[in-house]
Amino acid sequence: MKFLAITLIVHAPGPVTGVKKPTTERFREVIDNARLAEELGFDGFGVGERHERPFISSSPPVVLSHIAALTSRIRLFTAVTTLSLLDPVRAYEDYATLDHLSGGRLELIIGKGNGTAQRELFHVTPEDQWERNAESYEVFRRIWRQDKVTAGTHFRPELRDAEVWPRPLQQPIRVWHGSATSRESVDLAARHGDPLLSANVTNPIEPYAELISYYRERWQHHGHDPARIAVGAGSAGFLVARTSQEALGAYRPVFEGHLALQRRLGVEPVFPTLEDFVERSSALVGSPQQVIEKVHRYHERLGHTVLHLHADAGGLDGKTHRSSLERFQSEVAPVLRHEIPDPPFWGPVLA
Numbered sequence: 001m002k003f004l005a006i007t008l009i010v011h012a013p014g015p016v017t018g019v020k021k022p023t024t025e026r027f028r029e030v031i032d033n034a035r036l037a038e039e040l041g042f043d044g045f046g047v048g049e050r051h052e053r054p055f056i057s058s059s060p061p062v063v064l065s066h067i068a069a070l071t072s073r074i075r076l077f078t079a080v081t082t083l084s085l086l087d088p089v090r091a092y093e094d095y096a097t098l099d100h101l102s103g104g105r106l107e108l109i110i111g112k113g114n115g116t117a118q119r120e121l122f123h124v125t126p127e128d129q130w131e132r133n134a135e136s137y138e139v140f141r142r143i144w145r146q147d148k149v150t151a152g153t154h155f156r157p158e159l160r161d162a163e164v165w166p167r168p169l170q171q172p173i174r175v176w177h178g179s180a181t182s183r184e185s186v187d188l189a190a191r192h193g194d195p196l197l198s199a200n201v202t203n204p205i206e207p208y209a210e211l212i213s214y215y216r217e218r219w220q221h222h223g224h225d226p227a228r229i230a231v232g233a234g235s236a237g238f239l240v241a242r243t244s245q246e247a248l249g250a251y252r253p254v255f256e257g258h259l260a261l262q263r264r265l266g267v268e269p270v271f272p273t274l275e276d277f278v279e280r281s282s283a284l285v286g287s288p289q290q291v292i293e294k295v296h297r298y299h300e301r302l303g304h305t306v307l308h309l310h311a312d313a314g315g316l317d318g319k320t321h322r323s324s325l326e327r328f329q330s331e332v333a334p335v336l337r338h339e340i341p342d343p344p345f346w347g348p349v350l351a
Contacts, residue, residue: 001295001340003333004232005037005311005325006079008048009057015257015315023056027063033311034067036322038074040329043346045311046077046109051085051118061094068102075105075347079197079308080178082113084133085122087156088140092164096144100169104348109197110137111178111185128155130184137175137188144172170349176232181207183214190218195230195343198302203270204280208233209301216303230343232306233298237283239316240327244286248274251285254315284309288331295336305343307336 007030013020021029034045045067047060057063064076076098083091099106112133119125124132132155139156142149143164151159177189180199189196196215200208212231219229237255241247255274262269271277277285282298284291295307309328313321 001333001336002043002306002342002346003336004044004046004077004306004308005033005042006046006048006077006234006308007033007057007311008050008055008079009063010054010312011056012054015261016253026056029312030063031066031070034074035070036325037311038071040325041333042074042329044075044077044107045071046079046308048079049082049113050115051082051113051121052115053117061098064106065098065101068098068105072103073105075107076102077107077176078109080109080111080113082118083110083136083140084112084129085118085124086136088136089143089156089159089162089164091136092140092143093166095173096164096166096168099173100166104169104350106170107174107176109176109178112182114180130182131155133184134188141172141175141192144168171351172349174345174349179211179215181211183211186211186215187218190215190224191222193219193222193224193228195232197232197306197308198234198304200233200282200298200302201236205282205298205301212302212304228344229303230306230345231302231304232308232343233302233304234282234308235284235310236281237277237285237314238309238324238328239285239320240288240291240324240332242287242327244290247286247290248278250316250320257315288327291328291332292335295332296339299340305341 009030011026037045047063048057049060051058060078068076095106095108112129135153135155139151139153142151148161148163149159150161176195176197177185178197179185198208198212216229220226239247239251241250252274255277259269271281277283284294
């Protein structure tokens with residue numbers, strides 16, 4: 001099994017302290033967390049893309065380029081690249097450049113993105129966002145594979161023998177498809193034989209398991225080798241401590257802070273108590289053995305071979321968060337690496 005640390009770069013008051021950090025400090029945290037992830041042995045580090053509050057992850061190529069300059073081994077992921085909002089030619093230029101600068105360590109996770117505000121910012125409608133996502137991806141993948149591209153398009157000017165530079169380092173770059181609960185992303189991934197990353201965060205396991213089962217069906221429908229399937233899944237919260245009592249005690253103020261925010265916003269919580277959250281969500285909060293058993297329980301339903309954790313402290317103090325990551329890598333990850341297989345591919349895709 002491979003492990004990613006992912007951040008959406010939320011920029012909001014802390015759920016426990018109520019303090020909102022300066023923007024520069026928040027970006028510095030992200031960079032420090034990426035370096036820590038490499039130091040501790042994580043396989044990948046991901047940066048999200050959002051164009052609305054409370055996120056400041058509007059420019060993942062810039063953030064990942066800085067991380068690339070300060071790291072040497074860890075693979076770099078986008079989480080997700082919102083191709084429904086982007087010009088695929090411009091996106092290709094940014095990411096092909098970043099792939100060279102990182103020495104072929106880049107992997108994309110694409111998706112249509114969420115949120116009304118960012119759709120309105122880019123003049124994308126709920127009705128056309130899936131078509132935009134599919135068209136942008138079709139163009140993007142052709143540019144990555146062909147020296148000259150001719151493509152009729154609906155949402156941007158058509159391409160006629162277009163040459164786009166620089167030419168890629170990875171041939172081609174690996175593209176994952178991020179999915180929450182929609183079949184459109186799954187259909188697109190299965191059609192092209194691409195790996196799938198399930199959000200697996202907001203709800204209990206059932207809708208995610210159903211969608212991954214559908215992905216496997218569509219994968220075989222399109223004639224792909226079942227042995228080449230790769231599925232990743234997220235986790236709703238993260239804290240590994242020496243005992244379950246210590247983990248619950250440290251995480252409770254964070255959970256209650258998020259719960260209070262939901263109630264202020266008039267949102268009915270899916271998991272009304274911490275105990276329910278730990279039991280029925282994908283949260284990994286507990287002792288090392290409890291976390292190992294939880295990942296196995298989810299693996300039995302999802303068959304995932306990549307797991308992503310929150311790179312950010314998320315309301316925990318820095319010392320507790322670092323201790324949790326260290327304990328995960330020393331007591332949890334080695335067991336899961338041994339007991340759950342790796343995805344059928346990993347590393348650069350070079351000619």
